Amino acid sequence: xxxxxxxxxxxxxxxxxxxxxxxxxxxxxxxxxxxxxxxxxxxxxxxxxxxxxxxxxxxxxxxxxxxxxxxxxxxxxxxxxxxxxxxxxxxxxxxxxxxxxxxxxxxxxxxxxxxxxxxxxxxxxxxxxxxxxxxxxxxxxxxxxxxxxxxxxxxxxxxxxxxxxxxxxxxxxxxxxxxxxxxxxxxxxxxxxxxxxxxxxxxxxxxxxxxxxxxxxxxxxxxxxxxxxxxxxxxxxxxxxxxxxxxxxxxxxxxxxxxxxxxxxxxxxxxxxx
Amino acid sequence: xxxxxxxxxxxxxxxxxxxxxxxxxxxxxxxxxxxxxxxxxxxxxxxxxxxxxxxxxxxxxxxxxxxxxxxxxxxxxxxxxxxxxxxxxxxxxxxxxxxxxxxxxxxxxxxxxxxxxxxxxxxxxxxxxxxxxxxxxxxxxxxxxxxxxxxxxxxxxxxxxxxxxxxxxxxxxxxxxxxxxxxxxxxxxxxxxxxxxxxxxxxxxxxxxxxxxxxxxxxxxxxxxxxxxxxx
Numbered sequence: 001x002x003x004x005x006x007x008x009x010x011x012x013x014x015x016x017x018x019x020x021x022x023x024x025x026x027x028x029x030x031x032x033x034x035x036x037x038x039x040x041x042x043x044x045x046x047x048x049x050x051x052x053x054x055x056x057x058x059x060x061x062x063x064x065x066x067x068x069x070x071x072x073x074x075x076x077x078x079x080x081x082x083x084x085x086x087x088x089x090x091x092x093x094x095x096x097x098x099x100x101x102x103x104x105x106x107x108x109x110x111x112x113x114x115x116x117x118x119x120x121x122x123x124x125x126x127x128x129x130x131x132x133x134x135x136x137x138x139x140x141x142x143x144x145x146x147x148x149x150x151x152x153x154x155x156x157x158x159x160x161x162x163x164x165x166x167x168x169x170x171x172x173x174x175x176x177x178x179x180x181x182x183x184x185x186x187x188x189x190x191x192x193x194x195x196x197x198x199x200x201x202x203x204x205x206x207x208x209x210x211x212x213x214x215x216x217x218x219x220x221x222x223x224x225x226x227x228x229x230x231x232x233x234x235x236x237x238x239x240x241x242x243x244x245x246x247x248x249x250x251x252x253x254x255x256x257x258x259x260x261x262x263x264x265x266x267x268x269x270x271x272x273x274x
Numbered sequence: 275x276x277x278x279x280x281x282x283x284x285x286x287x288x289x290x291x292x293x294x295x296x297x298x299x300x301x302x303x304x305x306x307x308x309x310x311x312x313x314x315x316x317x318x319x320x321x322x323x324x325x326x327x328x329x330x331x332x333x334x335x336x337x338x339x340x341x342x343x344x345x346x347x348x349x350x351x352x353x354x355x356x357x358x359x360x361x362x363x364x365x366x367x368x369x370x371x372x373x374x375x376x377x378x379x380x381x382x383x384x385x386x387x388x389x390x391x392x393x394x395x396x397x398x399x400x401x402x403x404x405x406x407x408x409x410x411x412x413x414x415x416x417x418x419x420x421x422x423x424x425x426x427x428x429x430x431x432x433x434x435x436x437x438x439x440x441x442x443x444x445x446x447x448x449x450x451x452x453x454x455x456x457x458x459x460x461x462x463x464x465x466x467x468x469x470x471x472x473x474x475x476x477x478x479x480x481x482x483x484x485x486x487x488x489x490x491x492x493x494x495x496x497x498x499x500x501x502x503x504x505x506x
Contacts, residue, residue: 020354041358042372045365045416046345047326048352219288228287232326239325239342245372 020049022229025062025070027139028167030212031055033187033256038249043236049229057138057167065089065215068222071230073215076139076185081213090215091227094238097246097257098211101143102189104172105129105181105201116202120151123181127160130180134171135163143210144183150207172198185210187256211260214238237261275301276337276424276455278323280481283332285318293318293479295332300484302424304471305450307487308459311502315479316459320428323457324350336424346373349417351427355409357401362393365401366416373420387415391445407438411445418449425449427458431465443469463503467491475499 030036036053044050054064058075065073066089074096075081084090103119105111111129113119123129133156134141148156164174168188175182176196184192189200214234219227236242243259250256277299284294293315300306310316321327322334325342334341336348358365366387370380388394391411396404404412410430417425431439446469450456460466466473470487477498483490494500 020352041360041368044358045356045368046350048350048354048356228327232321235325235328235342239345241345248374 020229021052022049022071022226022233023052023054023069024072024074024233025054025056025064026074027058027061027076027212028055029076029138029140029185029188030074032167032169033191034251035187035246035249035257039237039242039245042245043233043242047232047236049232051233057134057136058140058142059137065217068217068225071217071226072233073217074212075215076210076212077142078211078213080139080142081215084215089218089221091218092216092234094214094234095260096212096214096237097243098209098260099186099257100203101140101183101208101210102186102200103181103202104175104184104189104198106179106197107199108197109179111201113202116147116205116207117151119181119202120148123160124148124152124154124156127158129160130178131156131161132171132175132178132180132182133161133163134168134182135165136167138167139210140168140183140185147183147207168192187251190254190256191251212257275303277301277335278457279333279335279338281333281335283322283329283334285322285327285329291479293322294329296481298474298481298484300472300474302455302457302472305446305456305458305469306472306474307466307470308457308474308476309461309463309466309502310476310482312461314476316476317428318479319474319476319481320350320426320457320459324348324426326350346420347423349414349422349425351410351413351417351425351430353429353432355406355433356413357404357409360401361398362401362404362412363388363397365412366419369416369419383419387419390448391415392441405438407434407441410434410438410442414442414445414449418454422454424455424457427456429459429461432461439465463491463505475502 031053040051054070058077058080061073061075062080062084064070081093085093123131133144164171168184171182172184172192173194176194176198179197214237216227216230216234217225219225238261243261246257247259280296280298283296285292308316308319322329323341325345336344363384367380367384370383388397393408393412401412431442434442473485473487473490474481475483482496483494483499491503494503
């Protein structure tokens, strides 16, 4: 996989100089949701700039950008994003959109939780609720670890907790096959085709919000990057039109992402209204 | 007419001033050609007009509204061909789909646009199989799909052969006669003489001259424009 990503980056860098093209280092959740297939052709038709998406976990996406192998970064882990800017790798962060994380689990176990705290305490103490963790340094993995720390003040330990070192689709497949719990972003969950017995067990707390930020890679650090084109992408995706297209995107009639660039118009508690 | 207002607009990159300051208020009628030497700032001027990029200082307004809030009222054609990986008709349909039009309305409009661009017989072919001229005609009718009042074009014929250029120019004449306005950068003086109702001449990142086409080509006011017209 790393070889393929490396090969792609070499090819992408080779064609960089002559074309109106940017490389967007991004999280798998946005790619898997189908959002890019929906919005990027419209962006290209309107601006003449095509976008090559390198979809990996947030941690890897940030490392790619830190190597100067991307022009912009679209990820979902605010502390890492802020650090990226503080370390001078990025010039500016834009709020683009958000959805939320959801706790997924088997419907057939019949357990109803009264709050998230109850789930995390029960899982840790009883050891009887199997949990699949992505374990891949992605934004979702980072969020999951943040939740364990927040509710239990300690990392999860035990045979019931499995780290698979893979993407969201693989984690959901594993949870489906083993009647386990997992944390997923809502977009991937809605577009996931193999739900089996899995259902949303808990959603809606403010701590489960999942904001996505776009950061432009600093051209002073990496002069070969296409800052102007990346800036056009940022302008477009945060414009009223770009935001409307994001908000209009549906899978099976359900909204996956909520526009987030206009703080005056948006009310995070009201979206997504699933 | 469409009012364009550049108010104290400047654009710089990495500390270098590339355009401006520009103060310009004009009413676009018919076809306005943007002329100037390579590197003068023509593309930048057009990109700012369409709010593809935003100026570091100043404001650009169209009919009194900020340029970045009125993008849907304009189309934009690029020098390089923009063909998306889908059929010709699906390329043209994209802005209508993005605008949320119904299938019936999209199909009716598609028929008109395909006919206008002489691409009806190629509607279902992959856009990647089109020639350069066909691809630019497709891009032009795609930009027109949602009835913009103005089309901005950045040297759209610079990579076309003479026949393809003639076909493209015929299409522009036809569209312009329907009332759509054009803001069109070209490096081809002969082409501009044929089409320009007005000319914006840009030199060293500033608007050196704005004149009606018939006056500009006969009696340009600035020395640099005189030299440009003579091909010096």
